[in-house]
Amino acid sequence: MPAPVSTPVPGPPAAPAPTFEAVYASHAGFVLRNLRRLGVNDAALDDAAQDVFVVVHRRLPEFEGRSAISTWLFAIVVGVARNQRRTRRRRAPESGGNEAETDILAAAPAERPDRRAEQSQSIRVLMSLLDELDEDKREAFVLSQLEQMTAPEMAEALHLNVNTVYARIRASIQAFEQAVARHRARETSTGRPQ
Amino acid sequence: MKQHHEPDLSLDARSIIDAARLEEGPSGVEVERLRGRVFMHLGIAFSAGAAATLATATATTAEAAVASTVATTATAATTATMATTVTAAKVIATTSATVVGAGAGGTALSGSSAAASVATTTAVGFFAKLGLGGASATAAKLAIAMVVVGASAAGVVSVSRDDASVATPVAVTGSGVSPSSDSDPNRSDGKPASSRARDAAPSNGEIDRGSEPAAKAVVSPPELSVEPKRPDARGASATPVAATESVKSAQVDDPLAEETALVARAQSALASGRYDEALSALDDHQRRFPNGVLSQERNGARLLALCGSGRRAQAHDAVAAFLAREPSSPLASRLRSVCAVGSTERSGSP
Numbered sequence: 001m002p003a004p005v006s007t008p009v010p011g012p013p014a015a016p017a018p019t020f021e022a023v024y025a026s027h028a029g030f031v032l033r034n035l036r037r038l039g040v041n042d043a044a045l046d047d048a049a050q051d052v053f054v055v056v057h058r059r060l061p062e063f064e065g066r067s068a069i070s071t072w073l074f075a076i077v078v079g080v081a082r083n084q085r086r087t088r089r090r091r092a093p094e095s096g097g098n099e100a101e102t103d104i105l106a107a108a109p110a111e112r113p114d115r116r117a118e119q120s121q122s123i124r125v126l127m128s129l130l131d132e133l134d135e136d137k138r139e140a141f142v143l144s145q146l147e148q149m150t151a152p153e154m155a156e157a158l159h160l161n162v163n164t165v166y167a168r169i170r171a172s173i174q175a176f177e178q179a180v181a182r183h184r185a186r187e188t189s190t191g192r193p194q
Numbered sequence: 195m196k197q198h199h200e201p202d203l204s205l206d207a208r209s210i211i212d213a214a215r216l217e218e219g220p221s222g223v224e225v226e227r228l229r230g231r232v233f234m235h236l237g238i239a240f241s242a243g244a245a246a247t248l249a250t251a252t253a254t255t256a257e258a259a260v261a262s263t264v265a266t267t268a269t270a271a272t273t274a275t276m277a278t279t280v281t282a283a284k285v286i287a288t289t290s291a292t293v294v295g296a297g298a299g300g301t302a303l304s305g306s307s308a309a310a311s312v313a314t315t316t317a318v319g320f321f322a323k324l325g326l327g328g329a330s331a332t333a334a335k336l337a338i339a340m341v342v343v344g345a346s347a348a349g350v351v352s353v354s355r356d357d358a359s360v361a362t363p364v365a366v367t368g369s370g371v372s373p374s375s376d377s378d379p380n381r382s383d384g385k386p387a388s389s390r391a392r393d394a395a396p397s398n399g400e401i402d403r404g405s406e407p408a409a410k411a412v413v414s415p416p417e418l419s420v421e422p423k424r425p426d427a428r429g430a431s432a433t434p435v436a437a438t439e440s441v442k443s444a445q446v447d448d449p450l451a452e453e454t455a456l457v458a459r460a461q462s463a464l465a466s467g468r469y470d471e472a473l474s475a476l477d478d479h480q481r482r483f484p485n486g487v488l489s490q491e492r493n494g495a496r497l498l499a500l501c502g503s504g505r506r507a508q509a510h511d512a513v514a515a516f517l518a519r520e521p522s523s524p525l526a527s528r529l530r531s532v533c534a535v536g537s538t539e540r541s542g543s544p
Contacts, residue, residue: 028228032220046231047520053232087521126214145203145211173203180207 018069020057027073028053034074037130037142038081041088048084052076067156071149074157078139085135125183132179133172140168141176453479453486460495469503494525501533509533 031052032045040048055076063072130138139158143149151169155162203211460475476496479486486492497516500509513533517526529535 024229024232028225029220032224032228033218036218046228049228050231053228057232120214120217122210122213123217126210129210146215177204177207180204180210184206 018060018063020053020060023056023060023069023073024053027069030070031073031077034077034142034147035081035084036127037146038078038138039131039135040081040084044084044088048080051080051084055080068153070147071153071157074143074147074149075159078157082135129176129179129183132182133175136168137172137175140165141172144169144172145176453483453488456482457488457491457495460492460499464495464499464502467502469499472499490520491525494520494529497529498525498532501529506533510535 028049032049035045035048035052036042052073056073059076063069130141133141140154143154143157144151149157151162151165154160154165154169158165160168456475456479460472460479463469463472463475473496476492476499479488479492483489493512493516497509497513500506501513510533513529513535516529517535520526
């Protein structure tokens with residue numbers, strides 16, 4: 001949560017906003033985690049996170065505290081993640097449908113062994129399941145089930161109306177369950193947990 | 195709101211999520227690395243702001259601003275790494291003056307002065323933090339990154355490119371629908387030093403307002419900064435004057451400092467057009483630190499040196515590859531302009 005800013009700030013900004021440093025300190029993990037959940041692969045993670053914080057830095061004076069900082073941040077994270085995926089698609093058009101999965105599982109950046117090593121089996125499973133969701137469902141799922149945001153908050157972060165959000169949450173849960181079922185089926189057929 | 199009933203996740207699905215969340219991170223290392231990168235980027239804003247100040251203020255003010263930056267950082271710095279940072283700050287500030295003095299269109303940065311002051315505050319905070327946390331790798335990297343980005347006329351240009359590239363996501367999130375409105379001149383928050391740099395000259399009022407808080411921000415942190423109590427205070431004696439010296443002395447036993455110093459040497463040579471000297475420092479670096487922390491900076495600097503010295507053809511393929519690999523690196527925008535490799539010719543090279 002943002003530090004409550006009560007001291008009057010002399011100068012133009014009408015509503016006091018948390019400092020950039022404070023936002024970074026409290027939400028860097030949130031940003032990295034959710035970019036990854038939204039399908040930004042390891043190779044692009046730093047760039048994407050940097051983009052998020054550059055936007056945050058620029059737009060922070062606009063933040064009016066009407067919504068939670070996490071909701072506000074999520075709008076930026078989602079935008080950057082979408083943008084990043086588009087860029088990647090443009091750059092790797094040959095990789096077809098399971099592009100995202102390929103990225104996560106195979107395209108490990110060799111120069112960042114620390115990060116690869118960090119990715120545990122359970123995270124890889126979750127990411128590969130998320131990869132099976134389309135963009136809308138993936139966002140809805142991450143926000144509702146992993147961040148446990150409320151539908152009205154999601155509506156704000158995603159610029160959607162609340163009913164659409166509810167519909168997406170439902171669809172995303174269904175899609176995720178199907179992905180889990182396929183995952184379990186693969187597990188039993190190969191005889192190894194993967 | 196209607197009472198939609200959301201289906202609950204199955205226990206199986208939930209257990210997968212819970213297991214992953216336990217280990218999701220990110221690690222402190224990742225957060226620190228990102229901190230370095232983010233600051234590196236904001237360091238550009240800082241140097242651009244410094245340029246604006248220098249452009250309109252008198253030379254004396256400029257000197258004072260540089261001096262206070264250096265002094266403040268020196269106070270906070272007790273490690274060799276921090277001493278390196280001092281040099282970096284100094285180089286940036288000085289070079290910014292050169293940029294503007296040369297009339298490189300950098301005068302129109304008034305609008306970003308507020309951003310600059312924020313960035314400055316943030317900057318010093320970061321330094322203090324990094325110094326205290328002893329995350330010397332990050333600190334050194336960002337220090338050198340500041341040099342890399344700030345130490346030439348193209349620094350101002352690179353601000354613009356980077357901001358523009360980030361503007362797309364803003365547009366997406368901001369309006370929900372509207373496609374990239376990079377060129378939107380009305381983004382009052384925008385602080386794209388870019389658009390300002392392209393625009394007209396600033397009004398003095400804005401400059402004054404901007405430069406003033408920036409200076410304050412630079413001066414105040416000593417009170418804030420807890421005294422770092424690191425025993426290995428190699429750079430403890432670093433004074434503004436001795437900053438350059440301390441980089442050399444730091445080479446003695448800290449490979450990272452040595453690496454930083456090498457790239458810094460290359461960068462300052464590059465900034466003043468001594469391309470062969472820059473290349474030879476980079477060769478040194480490559481020999482000694484083939485996989486160093488600053489490899490990316492080295493590669494970028496080498497390409498800049500090649501292009502700068504008229505060997506664009508020689509560098510072309512490598513530049514294209516670099517841009518494909520690191521499209522949003524702060525170096526990328528400089529490479530595009532210096533090497534004239536536009537985004538239009540994003541060739542199919544790997």
